[in-house]
Amino acid sequence: MDPFERAQWWRHAPSLERVVRDLLAFELAQARPGRVLPLQPWPAELDLVADLGADSLDLMGAGTALGDLLGFGRSGMMDALLGRPLLAGWVEAARTSLAGHDAELVFRTSGSSGAPKRCTHSLASLWREVDALARLVPGRRRMLSAVPAHHIYGFLFTVLLPQAGREALPVLDLRAQSPASLAAWLEPGDLVVAHPDFWAQVAALGPEFPPDVTGVTSTAPCPDAVAQALAGGGLRLLQVYGSSETAGVGWRDAAAEPYRLFPYWRRTDIDNTLERDGAGGVERQALQDRLVWSGPDRFVPNGRIDSAVQVGGTNVFPVYVAEVLAMHPGVAECVVRPMRPDEGTRLKAFVVPKAGAHDATALRVTLSSWIGERLAPAECPAAYSFGSALPRQPSGKLTDWIIDAWD
Numbered sequence: 001m002d003p004f005e006r007a008q009w010w011r012h013a014p015s016l017e018r019v020v021r022d023l024l025a026f027e028l029a030q031a032r033p034g035r036v037l038p039l040q041p042w043p044a045e046l047d048l049v050a051d052l053g054a055d056s057l058d059l060m061g062a063g064t065a066l067g068d069l070l071g072f073g074r075s076g077m078m079d080a081l082l083g084r085p086l087l088a089g090w091v092e093a094a095r096t097s098l099a100g101h102d103a104e105l106v107f108r109t110s111g112s113s114g115a116p117k118r119c120t121h122s123l124a125s126l127w128r129e130v131d132a133l134a135r136l137v138p139g140r141r142r143m144l145s146a147v148p149a150h151h152i153y154g155f156l157f158t159v160l161l162p163q164a165g166r167e168a169l170p171v172l173d174l175r176a177q178s179p180a181s182l183a184a185w186l187e188p189g190d191l192v193v194a195h196p197d198f199w200a201q202v203a204a205l206g207p208e209f210p211p212d213v214t215g216v217t218s219t220a221p222c223p224d225a226v227a228q229a230l231a232g233g234g235l236r237l238l239q240v241y242g243s244s245e246t247a248g249v250g251w252r253d254a255a256a257e258p259y260r261l262f263p264y265w266r267r268t269d270i271d272n273t274l275e276r277d278g279a280g281g282v283e284r285q286a287l288q289d290r291l292v293w294s295g296p297d298r299f300v301p302n303g304r305i306d307s308a309v310q311v312g313g314t315n316v317f318p319v320y321v322a323e324v325l326a327m328h329p330g331v332a333e334c335v336v337r338p339m340r341p342d343e344g345t346r347l348k349a350f351v352v353p354k355a356g357a358h359d360a361t362a363l364r365v366t367l368s369s370w371i372g373e374r375l376a377p378a379e380c381p382a383a384y385s386f387g388s389a390l391p392r393q394p395s396g397k398l399t400d401w402i403i404d405a406w407d
Contacts, residue, residue, distance in 0.1 A: 007123065010098040012168050015149070015159045017044075020091050023069060023150035027062035028054060033373055039176045044088040059085075066090065068106050068118065069150060072097045107152040109244035109315060119244040121152070122279065126160060129248045132262050133157070134164040136238060136251060137214050141189030144182075146174040146198045147313065152244050153218045157193040174198075180205055188212040195313030196222040197345060199237070203229035214238060218248075220310030221301065227255035241301060246285050249274065250299065258298040267296060272305065309338045311346055314378040318347060321371075321379050328370055330354055330363050335390055335398055336381060343403050346382035350401055352390060360386040 010016045021042055028048075029035055037052060048054045054062070063072075063081050072078045072093075081093040105126070107119045133156070143162050147154040162169040172185065174194070179201035182192070192215045194202075199217050203226045215230065218240040230237050231254075241259050242248040250259035261267070265274045272287045288308070289301040308315045318336040325334045333352040339345065353363055364384045371380050383403045391401040 007127070008098075008102065009123075009160055009163055010095055010102060012163055014171065015163070015168075016094060016098075017041075017091050018149040018171070018173075019069075019155065019159060020066065020094055021087070022148040022154070023066050024048070024062050024087070024090065026148060026150065027065050028052060028058055030376060031058050031061055033376060040173060042087055044086070044091070046087040047085050048087065048090075049085045065108065066094065067097075068108070070094055070097055071101050071104060071106070105155070107150075107155070107244045117244070119152070121247060124279065125276075126156060126247060128264055129262065130156060130160045130164050132264070133161055133240075133248070136253075137161075137191055137216075139189060139212070140169060140191045140214070142187065142191070143169055143171040144174050144185060144190055144192045145171055146192070146194035147219075152247055153240075153242070154193070156247065157191075157216060161191075183207050183209070186210050186213055190214070191216065195219045196226065196310070197312050199230060200226045200345070203233075207233045207235075209234040216240060218242060219313045219315075222255075224255040231255070243288050246274070246287065249287070258294050258300050261297040261299070267293065309347075311338075311378040314376070316347065316379045321347060321375065321381065322349070324374055325349060325351070325367070325371060325381075328367060330366065333390055337400060339383070339403070340400065344382060347379070348383040348385070348403055349381035350385045350387065350390060352388065353386060360384075 021040055025037055025040065028037060035053070046052070048059065059082055063078060067073060067078050067081065072081065081090060084090060084093060102123060104120055104122055107121065109117050109119060143158055145154065145158040147158065149155055149158050158171050162171055174182065174185070177185070179198055182202055186192070186209060188210050190213045192213065194215065194217060196217055196219070199215065199222060206229070211234070213235055215235050215237045217237060222237070222239050227237050227239065236253055238251060238253050240248050241250045248262055249265060250261045252259045264276045266276065268275050268284065272290055273284055274287065275282050275284045288306050289304050291299040292302045293299045307319065308317055310316070318338065322334050322336040325331060325336065330353055331351055332354040334349055336347055336349045339348050351363070351367070353360070363386070367384060368380070385401055385403055391399050393399045
């Protein structure tokens with residue numbers, strides 16, 4: 001692909017459409033938890049109001065998020081965007097905005113309080129990573145994606161990477177498919193872009209992969225047992241370590257091995273901080289994880305600094321979930337933690353009911369419905385336990401509990 005055409009990624013219509021659709025779907029679902037949206041891909045003539053039930057506040061929120069991602073403020077396209085109810089109009093507004101300014105993108109993530117955090121990246125720095133990624137996965141013919149394109153991981157692997165060669169590669173969406181059906185989709189030369197929970201479900205089926213298929217996983221650590229099971233079926237699994245703040249930092253393709261820094265990053269003399277050369281000079285970036293180094297460019301992450309955990313490929317903050325749960329009139333105290341490995345992969349909550357709320361079964365049903373109206377699915381606890389006091393160690397420090405053992 002011509003370097004000029006490659007830089008203008010948004011001229012590739014399927015890529016731009018996928019970014020706009022995925023962001024709209026995410027923002028509309030966040031605005032009203034429990035809202036049921038039609039399966040993608042959506043047709044260009046989809047009416048966001050008539051077909052999706054979006055109101056002016058929904059459109060304003062989604063428009064603000066899309067404008068932030070693509071820089072609408074620099075092009076003056078925000079007002080024009082909100083006057084277009086059709087999906088095609090939003091895509092065209094995005095294209096017009098990017099034609100005026102496409103040098104930066106702003107990806108959103110969650111901060112330690114669960115509030116959105118803006119992470120600005122130059123397009124040049126993203127292409128630098130894609131060039132490094134392309135050398136790690138040569139010879140790909142198709143991309144199969146189980147991740148959204150408007151988050152930085154999906155954008156790098158399903159928008160930019162397919163355009164890194166002479167011709168743009170096709171991208172197939174796996175999100176409406178069961179992991180059990182993955183084998184039926186695969187062909188030699190495929191690259192499957194997913195997250196650890198998806199790969200765990202695939203690994204549990206004991207699959208046999210066609211030759212020359214590569215998988216990619218990011219957004220959270222992939223358990224070694226999952227990676228080993230996939231390798232046993234013939235899959236090369238590329239694990240990428242990074243975040244919305246940093247984009248990609250390092251990679252490995254063998255379980256339990258240290259990650260290797262991408263060549264444009266350097267270790268610094270400040271703990272958990274990296275640096276790289278940028279257009280404005282040296283850029284330093286604080287990481288969200290503690291790193292343990294085994295060489296100048298080899299490391300292993302050793303726990304998050306901001307206390308986030310991953311559920312279904314999404315960052316969630318148990319403290320924030322507990323704060324929301326404590327607002328329920330039947331809750332006196334509560335604590336939220338990720339489940340133990342033998343319990344599952346979701347969040348669990350321990351609740352001390354207020355005086356008079358004696359029926360734990362009824363309270364469990366009420367809490368599930370109540371929290372589902374206020375939080376995204378990944379944030380909602382999948383199991384509740386109840387007791388007269390929060391579980392603590394003899395020292396008074398909060399401790400873990402076994403699901404249902406306290407009911």
